[in-house]
Amino acid sequence: MSFCSFFGGEVFQNHFEPGVYACAKCGYELFSSRSKYAHSSPWPAFTETIHADSVAKRPEHNRPGALKVSCGKCGNGLGHEFLNDGPKPGQSRFIFSSSLKFVPKGKETSASQGH
Numbered sequence: 001m002s003f004c005s006f007f008g009g010e011v012f013q014n015h016f017e018p019g020v021y022a023c024a025k026c027g028y029e030l031f032s033s034r035s036k037y038a039h040s041s042p043w044p045a046f047t048e049t050i051h052a053d054s055v056a057k058r059p060e061h062n063r064p065g066a067l068k069v070s071c072g073k074c075g076n077g078l079g080h081e082f083l084n085d086g087p088k089p090g091q092s093r094f095i096f097s098s099s100l101k102f103v104p105k106g107k108e109t110s111a112s113q114g115h
Helices: none
Strands: 019-023 029-032 055-059 066-071 077-082 093-096 100-104
Touching: 055 077
Parallel strands: none
Antiparallel strands: 019 029, 019 100, 055 066, 066 077, 077 093
């Protein structure tokens, strides 16, 4: 069973520049590039959020080990968290598609910081 559909064109799959990944809808900071890692899925993968309230999570029905994830500020649907599927034992993997925008290091604005 597939958790997500991939139609190609994912711009952040192999993107490893320093900066912040923010919600594409409201600009709230979600992930630091330091928590991003290479993964076999076509979507960018992260191990942790920037803020404790960066994302909201809820159980995904009929998908054990997966949580539905949305922006903690505006509720925009972001993707999934796969529990215990990170690069190290016990870590989770967050994966997202076009719901993110990248803000290069040094270019952060009050919008990308959620203020």
